[in-house]
Amino acid sequence: MPRISGETLQQHREQLQRRVFEAFADLMAERSFDAITMAAIAERADVGRTAIYHHFPDKESVVVAFASHETEEYLHRLRDDLAEADDPATRLRLYVRHHLAEGERFHMGLGPQLYGVLGPDSRMAIRQHVVAVEDVLRGILEAGTTDGSFTIEDLEPTMSLIHACLSPRHLPAQTIESFVLRAVGAAGPG
Structure with missing residues (x-):
């Protein structure tokens, strides 16, 4: 038993x-x-x-379940952080700070190098988790564009570039945050 x-x-x-x-x-x-x-x-x-x-x-199912669990936890903490702010610039600042603070834990090895060894169904399932995080950023950027806080000509490339900026761990967080905010026309004190 x-x-x-x-x-x-x-x-x-x-x-x-x-x-x-x-x-x-x-x-x-x-x-x-x-x-x-x-x-x-x-x-x-x-x-x-x-x-x-x-x-x-199998171990692919462990990866998918792990990614799902980690994404749910990450999004819960992110949404808690974002609940503190009403305006899009502050929300973007908080998004960047949260992503940088949690990035090492959240992205531990589940990047492109892992996708190459997973089957297509597992890659698609993990991609859905990435999309859930991207949707939060999309909402912030759309709100900021609508209310005039941001100047964004093309949303999807802007999102990709922001996430690319959040990847390097050798730069100070404040430098990355300032760069991202200037890139969307929202630089200022924070």
């Missing part, structure tokens, strides 16, 4: 999922995705080698 942790089956599943995600994140920090096996994830998560397959059929 398998042992159940938690008071309910739902709690058991949530605890198991959390352990699997923590194990997966730890393993991704140590090695490449190709070098990670379901057995290694199960061992690190302290889950039986066969039990893990009851929840995740």
